[in-house]
Amino acid sequence: MIDAVVIGAGPNGLSAAIVLAQAGLKVVVFESNRTAGGGVRSAELTLPGFTHDVCSAVHPFGIASPFWQTLPLSAHGLEWIQPDVMIAHPLEGGRAASAERSLDTTAAALGRDGEAYKRLVGGLVRDWPRVSRAVLGPLTIPRHPISLAKLGLHALRSIQGLSTSAFRDEPARALLAGSAAHGMLPLDRALTAGVGLTMTALSHIAGWPIPRGGAQSITTALVKHLATLGGEVFTNSPVNDVDKLPPAKIVLCDLSPRPLLRIAGHKFPRGYRKKLERYRYGMGVFKVDWALDAPIPWTSEACRRAGTIHVGGTLAEIAASERDAWSGRISDRPFVLMSQPTVFDPTRAPAGKHVAWGYCHVPTGSTTSMLDRIEQQIERFAPGFRDRVLARSVMTPRDLELNNANYVGGDIAAGVVDLRQFFFRPTWRNYATPVKGLYICSASTPPGVGVHGMCGYYAAKLALSGLGLSRS
Numbered sequence: 392m393i394d395a396v397v398i399g400a401g402p403n404g405l406s407a408a409i410v411l412a413q414a415g416l417k418v419v420v421f422e423s424n425r426t427a428g429g430g431v432r433s434a435e436l437t438l439p440g441f442t443h444d445v446c447s448a449v450h451p452f453g454i455a456s457p458f459w460q461t462l463p464l465s466a467h468g469l470e471w472i473q474p475d476v477m478i479a480h481p482l483e484g485g486r487a488a489s490a491e492r493s494l495d496t497t498a499a500a501l502g503r504d505g506e507a508y509k510r511l512v513g514g515l516v517r518d519w520p521r522v523s524r525a526v527l528g529p530l531t532i533p534r535h536p537i538s539l540a541k542l543g544l545h546a547l548r549s550i551q552g553l554s555t556s557a558f559r560d561e562p563a564r565a566l567l568a569g570s571a572a573h574g575m576l577p578l579d580r581a582l583t584a585g586v587g588l589t590m591t592a593l594s595h596i597a598g599w600p601i602p603r604g605g606a607q608s609i610t611t612a613l614v615k616h617l618a619t620l621g622g623e624v625f626t627n628s629p630v631n632d633v634d635k636l637p638p639a640k641i642v643l644c645d646l647s648p649r650p651l652l653r654i655a656g657h658k659f660p661r662g663y664r665k666k667l668e669r670y671r672y673g674m675g676v677f678k679v680d681w682a683l684d685a686p687i688p689w690t691s692e693a694c695r696r697a698g699t700i701h702v703g704g705t706l707a708e709i710a711a712s713e714r715d716a717w718s719g720r721i722s723d724r725p726f727v728l729m730s731q732p733t734v735f736d737p738t739r740a741p742a743g744k745h746v747a748w749g750y751c752h753v754p755t756g757s758t759t760s761m762l763d764r765i766e767q768q769i770e771r772f773a774p775g776f777r778d779r780v781l782a783r784s785v786m787t788p789r790d791l792e793l794n795n796a797n798y799v800g801g802d803i804a805a806g807v808v809d810l811r812q813f814f815f816r817p818t819w820r821n822y823a824t825p826v827k828g829l830y831i832c833s834a835s836t837p838p839g840v841g842v843h844g845m846c847g848y849y850a851a852k853l854a855l856s857g858l859g860l861s862r863s
C-alpha cells in the first residue's frame with residue numbers, strides 16, 4: 392500500500408520524499424529520466440574517465456540547507472570540498488576580485504571599498520542566523536523583523552544601483568554583479584541586489600563547495616538515505632497523467648507549472664489553470680563542458696585557486712550581457728559562469744587532466760551557438776585556454792528542456808525570480824493546489840532555484856499537515 396507519490400527525483404522531489412518517509416509514510420518516487428537527480432547529476436559527457444556535472448556544479452545553498460544539515464548525508468558518501476578561493480572575478484590587466492572564505496581577507500583585498508563591503512556583505516553574514524529561515528523558506532511572519540527589514544532595505548534594490556552607490560572601484564562592483572547575475576534578471580531590476588548580497592555572503596557563511604566525485608554524490612546520498620526509510624525511486628518512469636498513478640493520499644510534483652499542466656491541468660479549476668499558464672519563464676542557458684589536457688591557464692593567481700570563476704569583466708559589461716539575453720539579443724561578450732572542480736578533486740579526470748564547466752545566459756529557446764563567444768571570453772583572461780581543450784560537450788536551451796521538462800526554454804531557474812514570482816511562486820498558494828492531496832514541490836515554489844531541497848521540505852510538511860500529521 393502506497394501512501395505518497397512524488398513525481399520527479401530532483402533534489403526537491405527527493406527531499407520531499409525523505410520528509411514524508413520520516414513521518415512513517417510509504418513513499419515512491421517516479422522519475423522520467425534514466426537516472427535520478429534532475430538538475431543534480433554527473434556523467435562522462437566528453438571522454439571516458441572525465442566526470443562532468445550535467446547541471447549544478449557548485450553548492451553554496453546545498454551546504455547551507457537547514458534540512459540537509461539534519462540528514463546523515465556524509466554517512467552515504469557526500470563530502471563537500473571547499474576551494475581555496477570561493478569566487479574569483481578576473482578583470483583586465485591580470486587583476487581579479489575574489490571572495491575568500493574569510494570576510495576580513497576578502498574586504499582587505501578590496502582596498503578603499505573594504506569597509507563598505509564589510510558593512511553590506513558582513514552585515515548579512517552576521518544576521519544570517521536570524522534571516523536564513525526567511526531567505527530559504529516561504530513568506531511567513533518574520534521571527535526577526537528588524538534583521539529582515541535591514542536585509543530587505545538593500546535586497547529589494549538593483550545590484551547596479553547598490554554597487555555603484557556603495558563602492559568606488561571596479562573590483563567590488565564587479566564581484567557583487569557577478570554573484571547577482573546568477574539570478575537571471577537584468578541587473579537594473581529590483582531584487583538583483585538581494586541575489587548578489589546573499590550569494591556573496593554565502594561564501595563567508597558556508598562556502599561555495601563542490602561535492603567530491605561530482606554533483607551526483609548529492610543525489611546518491613539522498614537516494615540512499617531515502618532507501619533506509621523505506622522509500623523507493625523508479626527511474627525510466629515518466630508520469631503522463633496524474634489519474635494513472637497508483638492510489639495514494641498525497642501526490643507531490645517536482646514540476647514547474649508548464650509540465651504540471653500537461654499531466655494535471657485537467658484536474659484544476661479554470662482560474663488556477665489560468666494562473667499557472669500565466670507563470671513566466673525567463674532567459675535560457677547555453678552550457679559547455681570541457682575535457683582539458685591541463686588546468687586553465689588563468690593570468691590571475693586568484694582564478695587558478697578558485698572553485699567558481701565569473702568571466703565577463705566589469706559591472707557594465709555584465710549588465711549589458713544580461714540585458715541582451717533578457718531582451719532576446721545575442722551578446723558578443725557573454726557573462727560566463729565557470730567551475731574547475733578538478734583543481735580540488737582529482738578523482739574526476741585521469742591523472743593530470745581536468746574538467747571545466749561553464750554556461751552563459753541566452754534568449755529563451757535560443758538556437759545560436761555561443762561556444763566561440765564563450766571561449767573568446769575565457770581566452771581574454773586565460774590566453775592559451777583553447778590549446779588545452781581535448782573535447783567539448785555543448786547543451787543548448789532546447790537540450791536542457793529535452794533533458795528536463797522543468798527548464799522551459801532553457802530557463803534553469805524554473806521561472807523568472809522577480810518580485811512578483813518571488814512571493815507568488817507559482818501562485819499565492821505556493822505549494823498547495825486546489826486539488827486535495829496534490830502539491831507542488833519544485834524550484835517553482837519558495838525559496839526557488841538552487842540545490843537545497845527546501846522547496847521539497849516545506850511542500851512535504853504542508854502535505855503532512857493536510858493529513859493531520861505534525862508540521863513542526
Ligand SMILES: Cc1cc2nc3c(=O)[nH]c(=O)nc-3n(C[C@H](O)[C@H](O)[C@H](O)COP(=O)(O)OP(=O)(O)OC[C@H]3O[C@@H](n4cnc5c(N)ncnc54)[C@H](O)[C@@H]3O)c2cc1C
Nearest residue numbers: 399401402403423429430446447448449630833834841842
Ligand atoms: C545547467 C545548470 C546549472 C546549474 N547550476 C547550479 C549550481 O551550480 N548550483 C545550484 O545550486 N543550482 C544550479 N542549478 C539549478 C538547480 O539544478 C535546480 O534549481 C534544482 O535542480 C531544482 O531542483 P528541483 O528538484 O526543483 O527540480 P529538478 O532538479 O529540475 O528535478 C525535476 C525532476 O523531475 C523529473 N520530471 C519532469 N517531468 C516528469 C514527469 N512527467 N514524470 C516523472 N519525472 C519528471 C525531471 O526529469 C527531473 O529529474 C543549475 C541548473 C542547470 C540546469
